Amino acid sequence: MAQAAAAVDDHGHTTTGISNFKVGFWTFIASECLFFGTLISTYMVYKGRAVVGPYPAEIFDVLITTISTTVLLFSSLAMVLALHAVQLGKKKHAIMWLLAVIAMGGIFLGMEFNSYLKYIDYGLTLGSSTFGSSYYVLTGTHKVHVVLGMVWMAVLIWLIARNRIPPAKAEQVEIAGLYWHFVDIIWIVIFTLVYLIQ
Amino acid sequence: MRLTMKRPQGNRDGSAGVGPGVRTLGARLVAFLVAPLLMGGLMAGCADEYPQSSISPHTDFAEIIHSLYVSIFWWSMLILAVVWLLLAWVIVKYRRKSEDEKPRQIRGHLGLEIGWTIGPALIVIAIAIPTVQAVFATQQPVSEDALEVEVVGHQFWWEFHYPEQGVTTANELWLPVDRPVNLRLESNDVIHSFWVPKLGGKRDVNPVPAVREGQDPKYNWLYFTPQETGVFMGQCAEFCGQSHALMAMRVVVESEEGFQDWVDRWFASEGAALPAGAEPDAETELQMPGEEPDVQEDEELQAVDQDEDPMVTLGRETFLNSTCVACHGVEGTSAQGVIGPNLTLFGARSTLGAGIMENNRENLVRWIIDPQGIKAAVAMPGTEYPGGNWPATGLSDGEVEAVAAYLLSLK
Amino acid sequence: MSSVGTQTVEQQHTSHEEDTGLWSWITTVDHKRIAIMYFVTATFFFFVAGAKALAIRVQLMFPEQELITPEVYNQFFTMHGTTMIFLVAMPMAVAFFNYVVPLQIGARDVAFPRLNALSYWVFLFGGLYLNSSFIVGAAPHASWVGYATLTMPEFSPGQNTNFWLIGLSILGIASIAGGVNFITTIINMRAPGMKLMRMPLFTWMTFVTSFLLITAIPVIGVALIYLGFDRLFGTVFFQPAGGGDPVLWQHLFWIFGHPEVYILILPAFGVISDVIPTFSKKPLFGYPIVVYAGLLIGFIGWGVWSHHMFTVGLGPIADSFFVAATMIIAIPTGVKIFNWIATMWGGSLKFTTAMLFSVGLVAVFTVGGLSGIMHASAPVNLQQHDTYFVVAHFHYVIVGGAMMGLWAGLYYWFPKVRGRYLSETLGKWHFWTTMIGFNLTFFPMHFAGIFGMPRRIYTYSAELNVDIYNQLATIGAFIFALSAVIMAWNLVKSWRGGEKAPANPWGAPHLEWSIPSPPHHYNFPAIPTVQSREPLWNDGEREAILAVTMEEPETEPVMPNPSYWPILLAASITLIWALVMTGIWWVIALAILPVIYCVFKWGMEPAFPEGH
Incomplete structure (x- = not known):
């Protein structure tokens, strides 16, 4: 899709001066907001209504989650630096920072996955209670987004390595960055509402 | 399927019966044509013609709804009249007479637009206020002697x-x-x-x-x-x-x-009554399929009128010894099932199968033999097929007749 | 279908020729061809769902009939509703978005032509998937609202409900992609001078509808995910025993469902806001007000969902809130109606079929709006909810509103699409049989409902005394069916033999009428500049625009490459969703590979010919 947009863009001129791809992607993010909004609302609605344990306060380890959240936050910084490098045509830097994004995403996923295993040990499963259902589906959906983002970064690395993203096409990386930042911000909302305010 | 729904005709005071006068097509067409007037609330009087009518209130609750409905109905008719009259007027008046017509190009009129924003807004307020009052009035738990x-x-x-x-x-x-x-x-x-x-x-x-x-x-x-x-x-x-x-x-x-x-x-219809309010102990009374129930026939049969129809006596015995009692209860007997409908005073009910047909012997026999043929997906087993989690009852035709006679005797 | 291309040839240089074979349609990214495919597919589903409606009407013609079993009846009414909404009314509106919007704003195509093709193919495959449930005898049977807990595996074992939830999820993808596409197109691809407040109303309503699509569809998407997890992976979102609340489903469904109602109706409002001024020879009365009213309807439409749930037991405070919100939304709707009448007032009205359907909409939709006010009053709703009164109401809104508007659009824009008129004689037959059949079908239902006939029942007791209303409805339904046949006949006949139409057959004011009928595949040889709301009605401006739009271009505009990746990606998306039915996670995980492959190839494929 990246190239399609760029090509349309090459064709010219848009009413707002912003490329179609970017406008379209913001629109898509608006749609995603409603998607996560619904998932988060469900979690909030069911908060405190689980019939059987384990209950959130019994199993959440805020410290561990704070660390994983921080890692994810720093991946956003790496994303910004990657974009900057692409814009300047610094191929190696760009690849390095994108690799860092993937790595930090991986650490986040690993830590979260580890937490899942712990929760399952405590007896929290998809079907154990409304807490289990809404927690796993909410955070699981977020993790799927993280994985997709990592795949996207990998494709970008491949393209950059093959000189397919010159500075003039830096918007392709910018859009990927939009997505990645969005996924981060959603996680901060989840972190606040699910872990911090119990 | 062959369901013929026979309706109870005029049960007790006759109010559930259907007025016979409206059966002809002509009368119905008339009824249809005057129905718009009836919707305005003139309907409340003739209750029997439409036994499930929503505009024939018989409680305070229904009354509140109905008066609200009538007022909104007339507001709506007013708006409809205005819109349709205006529409009819422009359709007739401004039909194109020649292709050369050049109507004045008017792009809007602030006063008019404010007018037809405020006008409907006022009507809407006139509807909303009594609506909210009614919402609160109808959702208050009533007095303690309820x-x-x-x-x-x-x-x-x-x-x-x-x-x-x-x-x-x-x-x-x-x-x-x-x-x-x-x-x-x-x-x-x-x-x-x-x-x-x-x-x-x-x-x-x-x-x-x-x-x-x-x-x-x-x-x-x-x-x-x-x-x-x-x-x-x-x-x-x-x-x-x-x-x-x-x-x-x-x-x-x-x-x-x-x-x-x-x-x-x-409490009294069948044998010795339990004291009012006493709950049967479900655990001991609930029978599993295939398991013989705890028979207490002797005591029960003694309590029964000696002049009873032998068919009823046989039916009681059959019923209490069948898997029927796993689901159905009859007060004062060993049948204390709680999964299906309680059958105490069954004979006094006007309908059978959740209000779908007249409660008579013929329908009841049909029902016991083939409930799912009459009513798809009911949980009740037939005599020859299982239902829900329960095996076929296996009752013979004679036993079914007896059980039917027994159930209808519960008045 | 392929004859569109040949027709086009007559008006073009041979070098501008567009391919016409089947393959060219499969790989097309041309918004006009996609529009035609949308329309044809939606019309096909209209007949499929209409046939089910006739079966329902025959079954209900007399009380206590047993012509079809309750199970089949439940499948029929469920699929009638689901098909009519998701496979007929919505995609038919999208057909018009596709054809008309780029032409109205002076664009050569939509913002993302391949994504547009993807939307169509996903819609087609999703629709076929949903209907394939009949072949395996497991059509959805839990009504189009699919209330939990009736959809839980205990009460709906088998694949019926899986077909429903997966089918709707697939269709949701098409809708979101379409919404993104049209928002971007309208924001970004307007001709010079086409300010927002100069856009034709149809484009405006497409814009609002697209926002509703991208915001409402995710909500039902999540609800469907929950439902799928409850059914396949043992979650307890809607399982009361596990603490889940079935009412949550209703909230999520209607948070989507009410905006959905406006998704259906606003395009129709847009159509007639273009048609009525054209045939009145007058600009739309109070253009800004009509635009703002549309925006307001779209916005408030988000805050009224629980008026579908007054019987649920939300408590008096919530009930009152939603009563108030619902009453408020009646005001902008009323304003629109008065503005349409005011547009006609003092005009020079020509009653073409398009105009008849538009005026018919105003007359008939008002009835639906007013019965809506009745059950917007929560206590009254307690009597009317889930009765035939409501069935009457929403058919007045969706058929009398949405569908009549789209048929107005059909007669209005067909000459642009084909370069030929639809037959006006058959059109008038279509209109009058529609009006008679439709009203005869649905008006008596008000009375059936008032006199106690609940909806979604496969039979009713003779004692209710509502047979006459049902008989009239059944007769009306067959007249209505006849009107659909007349429409189809008109389409077939006029496609080949209709009277030839010029570029601007109706003397309409908007940009789509400035180009030849049918348009070049690149729409505009060069992009004209717009200076007003009704550019073709202003002397000087009109000539300036036509000088640009009716010319042959010096060099042919470069158009996007055709692509077969949209259809392949759509097929792989449908496949992965269909495999969700298995409930085996690794099968689903494996099926993501073709999706990834298609996305990758799509991304690598140049969208435009080399060198551009």
């Missing part, structure tokens, strides 16, 4: 518990006139909706989510006071599965004495 009934919706029948009286019945709800009623609504499976139009609006009968210990489950309620005696038709109004169409009920509103008499008969 009769409480727990309504449990099942696929596809209605269960009614009277905690105060200790009475359980099915598909025919008995209520005393002029006494406030609080119906507590709860579903055993999917969402149903309790709707007896002449007694008021519907309210969904939801499965109640489980809650943690110490928290209160949230029930839905309906509050009303019946103002007239009679038999009122209702039916499930939320799509609940295959036989949703066949989940009807009757509400019998009786005088206070009539109601009390019904409660007394409920």
